[in-house]
Amino acid sequence: MxxxxxxxxxxxxxxxxxxxxxxxxxxxxxxxxxxxxxxxxxxxxxxxxxxxxxxxxxxxEGENRDLAGHSVGFAHFAYVTNNLDAVIARLQDAGYAIAKPGAEDPYRKNIYFVDPAGFEVEFVEYLSDLPAERNLNLEKARKEVL
Missing domain, CATH: 3.10.180.10 (2,3-Dihydroxybiphenyl 1,2-Dioxygenase, domain 1)
Structure with missing residues (x-):
C-alpha cells in the first residue's frame, strides 16, 4: 500500500x-x-x-491555518528525494525561500518550504539505507544514553 x-x-x-x-x-x-x-x-x-x-x-476561500499556531488541521507533508540540494536550488531559483531548516542529523537531511497556498512541505534526503538509522529519534536516543 x-x-x-x-x-x-x-x-x-x-x-x-x-x-x-x-x-x-x-x-x-x-x-x-x-x-x-x-x-x-x-x-x-x-x-x-x-x-x-x-x-x-x-x-x-480564506487563509490556510497558522503554521505556528495550535489549530487542528494539516501540519505538513513530506517528500523523499535523492538530492535535497537540487530541490532547494530549483525552489530558490523559482523565487521561494526556505521556511525553516531541518534538524541536524547524521542519517538524513531535511528542509521545509511553504507552498503558495500556505501548506508546509518537508523535503527529506536519507543518508543511510538502514531503517534503524533512518528512523532514529536522536533526541530520544541521547536521553536514553544519559
Whole structure:
C-alpha cells in the first residue's frame, strides 16, 4: 500500500503549479476539468506522474491555518528525494525561500518550504539505507544514553 495522492483546495492553481513544477520537473498535468463542489464552481487538475499526484481544486476561500499556531488541521507533508540540494536550488531559483531548516542529523537531511497556498512541505534526503538509522529519534536516543 502507498499514498497515491493528496487533494489540496487552493485559491490559485497556477501559483501552485509554479511551485510544484520546480519541485517535480518530470511531473505533468495528468487530467483536469471543471465542475462544482457543493454548489460552488471549481477548476481541478491532477499534477503528477504515473503513480503519485497532487489533486488541486481552485475553490478555496480564506487563509490556510497558522503554521505556528495550535489549530487542528494539516501540519505538513513530506517528500523523499535523492538530492535535497537540487530541490532547494530549483525552489530558490523559482523565487521561494526556505521556511525553516531541518534538524541536524547524521542519517538524513531535511528542509521545509511553504507552498503558495500556505501548506508546509518537508523535503527529506536519507543518508543511510538502514531503517534503524533512518528512523532514529536522536533526541530520544541521547536521553536514553544519559
Amino acid at each position: 502507498y499514498l497515491e495522492h493528496v487533494n489540496l483546495v487552493v485559491a490559485d492553481i497556477d501559483a501552485m503549479l509554479h511551485f510544484y513544477r520546480a519541485v517535480f520537473p518530470h511531473w505533468r498535468i495528468r487530467d483536469e476539468g471543471h465542475g462544482s463542489w457543493y454548489g460552488k464552481p471549481r477548476k481541478w487538475l491532477h499534477f503528477g506522474d504515473d503513480y503519485h499526484y497532487l489533486a488541486l481544486s481552485d475553490h478555496g
